[in-house]
Amino acid sequence: MPKVLVVDDDAHIRELVRLYLEDEGIEVVQKRNGAEALEYAENHSPDLVVLDIMMPGMDGWDLCAKLRELGDMPILMITAKDELADRIKGFKLGTDDYLVKPFDPTELTLRVKALLKRYRITCSQTVQLGDLQLDRKSYQVVYKDGLEVTLPMKEFELLYKFGSYPGQLFTRDHLIGEIWGKDYEGDERTVDVHIKRLRERFAEHESDFRIVTLRGLGYRLEVCRD
Amino acid sequence: MPKVLVVDDDAHIRELVRLYLEDEGIEVVQKRNGAEALEYAENHSPDLVVLDIMMPGMDGWDLCAKLRELGDMPILMITAKDELADRIKGFKLGTDDYLVKPFDPTELTLRVKALLKRYRITCSQTVQLGDLQLDRKSYQVVYKDGLEVTLPMKEFELLYKFGSYPGQLFTRDHLIGEIWGKDYEGDERTVDVHIKRLRERFAEHESDFRIVTLRGLGYRLEVCRD
DNA sequence: GCTTTTGTTCATACTGAGTTCATACAAATG
DNA sequence: CATTTGTATGAACTCAGTATGAACAAAAGC
Missing domain, CATH: 1.10.10.10 (Winged helix-like DNA-binding domain superfamily/Winged helix DNA-binding domain)
Known part of the structure; x- marks a missing residue:
């Protein structure tokens, strides 16, 4: 079951997103601001992050950059206005997709699902554990010396x-x-x-x-x- | 080098796209309509398709559906107007991304690159598998010693x-x-x-x-x- | 037409991952 | 130190998940 982190200071939007995504069997975790989101992401590795650019405190850009340091989970940005410059900036920061407010929840759902699907295929989920490497794509443990055990x-x-x-x-x-x-x-x-x-x-x-x-x-x- | 098929009846747009994508080291092939595009795609398996919805003859929807039957190459649609219904329809058909006319070529470039990255495009249609070589065009397996098996x-x-x-x-x-x-x-x-x-x-x-x-x-x- | 190749379904046997259990062990509690 | 509570461990067991052969269907060659 995919786990999506939704970051927005507006509770209404968070709820809207939650309703639609949960209908698709996606688990939704809500956070109000960048700090909370970052803390959660550090400890729970969500499969995807939906975040609003305009937030008090740490804004979407900072959060995006920091999330990128944690791993390469897909990020979908929600922008208040359709500023091309913003979108370009976002792409450079590693955002995977965009939505412009006001957005249709159905489209959000479709984009989230598309991203999750792609991510499954392309991104290797791997964890380093001392000399070991755990590869979730192959359910294998790779030793330092190259030995692989399933x-x-x-x-x-x-x-x-x-x-x-x-x-x-x-x-x-x-x-x-x-x-x-x-x-x-x-x-x-x-x-x-x-x-x-x-x-x-x-x-x-x-x-x-x-x-x-x-x-x-x-x-x-x-x-x-x- | 990734190969992108651009389908549009407007030569100006095709050229615009070509200029920008070739700057990024992407090979661009242009086709004017759905029929030509489909024929090309069947024989040359482009890595990505950029297509305009509004075209004479076979429209973007039909082409999208037919391309999907060929394989799962990413498809980026260009829509004349920002119709949500269109976008949803497109997603259901398997489109991967959208752009609304008039679009900024820079953004197109970014989206194309993001899609290619996401699909982790490998341009050759053959896969090396130990001593074997798998040729997707002929459905043949070529052994090291030259023996070919279909x-x-x-x-x-x-x-x-x-x-x-x-x-x-x-x-x-x-x-x-x-x-x-x-x-x-x-x-x-x-x-x-x-x-x-x-x-x-x-x-x-x-x-x-x-x-x-x-x-x-x-x-x-x-x-x-x- | 007929034969051959390819794809699917089904029944059966088989395997081993996962679970349960009984017992032994270790840690906390008074 | 005796008792209680929680954990470790080996082994047995169970059954979901898989392999496999063969029958069947459908398409492709001839």
């Missing part, structure tokens, strides 16, 4: 999750929700088994990270620095 | 797809959408059979690649390193 789905998803947010605590509940799906009706303890398998998988390789148990809370990935 | 369409398209993105995971759903067409209403499992046939076709030849199953996910082409 992990089972759940194991990969878990490691990818941990690797995306090193140091962050994940409750079993949260992991189940994100990886298994919110309507999973099995035993929460199955997470333990997969963690165990991940541990023994990388135990032999003297890896520079480990998954730590926080008793009563969950798990956390710890990167060992030398 | 594959059945589906098998070739599959192998070509895999060969174009080695290591990348493809879900059955995605393969069906790209090769069979988005409105295919058959059993998804038919992919399995074609994969199986591809496997047994190249099993005897000791090939340096293989199609790997990712349980619950799809398939992936793995190139064996020596």
